[in-house]
Every structure is written in C-alpha cells, then in structure tokens.
Amino acid sequence: GDCPICCLPFSIDPQKSTLMGCCSKMVCEGCSYANLMREVEHTCPFCRQPIRTTDEEEFQFQKRVAANDPIAMLEMGKQHHNEGDYESAFEYWAKAAALGDASAHYLLSL
Known part of the structure; x- marks a missing residue:
C-alpha cells in the first residue's frame, strides 16, 4: 500500500x-x-x-475491530498469529478479506 x-x-x-x-x-x-x-x-x-496512552490506544483499537474495520481486523489477526493463536488469526483475516482487504487475502493464501 x-x-x-x-x-x-x-x-x-x-x-x-x-x-x-x-x-x-x-x-x-x-x-x-x-x-x-x-x-x-x-x-x-x-x-x-x-x-493516546497505551491503555486508551488499545481501547480505541478494540473499538475499531468492533466496528468491522478491515485494517484493524488484519492487525488483530497478525497479533494473534504472532502469539501462536492461528485459529483466531485465520478468523480475523477471513473477516478482513470479506470486507475487501487485499493483504488479508494474501495472508490467507499462505
């Protein structure tokens, strides 16, 4: 991008x-x-x-995920992937891909 x-x-x-x-x-x-x-x-x-501070930033980020922001969902999937939670990462990437995020489509293909 x-x-x-x-x-x-x-x-x-x-x-x-x-x-x-x-x-x-x-x-x-x-x-x-x-x-x-x-x-x-x-x-x-x-x-x-x-x-914002770290706590406020995390709250705002969660708010963006709840609002179905595809970029926020992509990043949430990356966080879960880095923590080893591959199922949750796949779910977030699938939602982001359904909302039209090309990067999420790519990550799902790996």
Whole structure:
C-alpha cells in the first residue's frame, strides 16, 4: 500500500510503518517522524486526534475491530498469529478479506 499522507509506497519492512490506533491508517516512518518534529503536542498525522496512552490506544483499537474495520481486523489477526493463536488469526483475516482487504487475502493464501 501507500502512505495516505505522502502517497509513497510503504517499505517492505513492516517495522518502518505505524498503525495509528485512532483512525486505523498506516503511516510511513518518514511522515510519523516529520509529524513528531513539527508538533508541540503529539497528534495523529492523518486525523489530528491526540495520540493516546497505551491503555486508551488499545481501547480505541478494540473499538475499531468492533466496528468491522478491515485494517484493524488484519492487525488483530497478525497479533494473534504472532502469539501462536492461528485459529483466531485465520478468523480475523477471513473477516478482513470479506470486507475487501487485499493483504488479508494474501495472508490467507499462505
């Protein structure tokens, strides 16, 4: 995919992009860094919501999953996969794929 701010393609390395919990947008490392340098208070570079603490961010993320956001479901599936819970990961990826997420389709094919 592409960064929604600078429209450059994401790096192959997933560590070089950030999922924003408030709006479920993936933002490249460069745009995240530029936003941190520009802002006195930390806000999301896409929707400008204040960046929350870890507990608030997790609650917001769960809220996005409950709202059937395909990107949030894809990320939740990745978390479950990394923890070794492959059945839950498959379920989240299947839901994300049904909602039209191409990355989830790819992960289901592996």
